[in-house]
Amino acid sequence: MKFYMPTRLYIDNKAVRDHGAELAALGSRAFIVTGSSSAKNGSLSDVKNALETQGVKYDIFDETEANPSVEQIMIMRDRAVKFGADFVIGIGGGSPLDAAKAAALMAANPDKTGDVLYQKCELRHLPVAAVPTTAGTGSEVTQYSILTRHEKHTKKSISHAVFPVLALDDPGYLQTLPHKTVIDTAVDTLAHLIESRLSKNHAGSIFTAEKGLELWGGCKYKIRDNKLDEQTFLQLMYASVLGGMSIAQTSTSLPHGLSYKLTYELGVAHGRACGMYLGGYVDNYPDKSLAETTVKRLGFNTTAQFKAFLTELLNEKPLDKAFALENARGLMQNKDKLKNHGFELDEEKLLEMENMYIK
Ligand SMILES: [Fe+2]
Structure with missing residues (x-):
């Protein structure tokens, strides 16, 4: 390690x-x-x-x-x-x-x-x-x-x-940030913590990622309901730092890999773009037991519950199927991101992860 x-x-x-x-x-x-x-x-x-x-x-x-x-x-x-x-x-x-x-x-x-x-x-x-x-x-x-x-x-x-x-x-x-920016950036942290914890090379980031997930889970309803106070901002900052420390060891994985096209071509904010793939990624993650343990640290009972929370939080319109397919094909060429996933992957499996936002 x-x-x-x-x-x-x-x-x-x-x-x-x-x-x-x-x-x-x-x-x-x-x-x-x-x-x-x-x-x-x-x-x-x-x-x-x-x-x-x-x-x-x-x-x-x-x-x-x-x-x-x-x-x-x-x-x-x-x-x-x-x-x-x-x-x-x-x-x-x-x-x-x-x-x-x-x-x-x-x-x-x-x-x-x-x-x-x-x-x-x-x-x-x-x-x-x-x-x-x-x-x-x-x-x-x-x-x-x-x-x-x-x-x-x-x-x-x-x-x-x-x-x-x-x-x-x-x-x-953080206190002057608009609510939407708080959501978008907090979801970026969430993606860092989850992608790092589910990474094939997670050995160096287990402790930082798990602690970060617990902190994030403690803020989740305050983020959604815009009930942000000094203590919540401090907790979010700790979670963000722990997310950064985690990906510094493991790098990011599929949701980040899929997000870049969304940001570049459709102008979707970075964290939001990652979040749009995060629910599907966790819910379709091949190691079901690890995925479940991970969302439990956030205070959810199942990966489906986690996905539903994220869908509600982001409240995004679905994407065009052709766009999703092109994005999946592009990611299949991105060896840096694929190597962190650690499981066999093809376009179809990637589309399942994207599924929640396809028309
Ligand atoms: Fe990020």
Whole structure:
């Protein structure tokens, strides 16, 4: 069994304010990668204050797109290099955090083109700090950076591992999230926990995934009914971190593999897209006993009950059959995701997993 997670992590109300000196100690010129919401939830001003207090200069890129593309990473790289950044801070949901990792790689290799992101080779990168403002991706404790590849019409993880050196998780930032975003991001966490626990290579993630599932299960009705309080946000943040730690060991599996086309072509939010396949995946999982034990940790008696809860929570329209079939065929070519499933698979079995959302 191997467990590897080298990120120094704080989960606290006021995590940035209390540990700002550690953030500022990462360098003398910070390149901040974020989106538009970090200015509203207080995270950006907390980071700016921490840097200013310690005399660290910074440049802010606040236009990170949802599901950032390789092309946008190159724009960030040019800005970071011009500024002379010696470390990168990602603030936001999965998109800015993943973009910060890729920008840190490219900024340390200014002579390379974006192709290098998907080449297997040794590359150094600038240190990365992560300040998440959603409880979903767990990207602050993973090595993954998932980018949009327009030339391939999909999203894909880059070939390099970039663990943040420091993660500052303040559940207070979650309080301004719209209910739909809470659902979408929480379901991303749920997919990480389940896909990791059901992965063929689950040895390194059993403890983190099982604890995360119990925490998530304790929040499930509050998520559905929008009865979110400080304690629930803290619990969700723990679950998200445990989900990230879990997939850092195992990677993700079929629901994530199927989700990318849905996000790329239909614009469905990442966690929601994963969730649309999660109920069918668990309900059709070949090891029935493991699937059942897994949903019991969430507080459901059967996999059918779990699937029904998810269907109600997401309340999505069914997809076109031709789209589902094309997606199943595409995934049959995605060896990285298939190897984690560990059971024999064909298009028909994949369609059964997709079944709940086919017209
Ligand atoms: Fe995810």
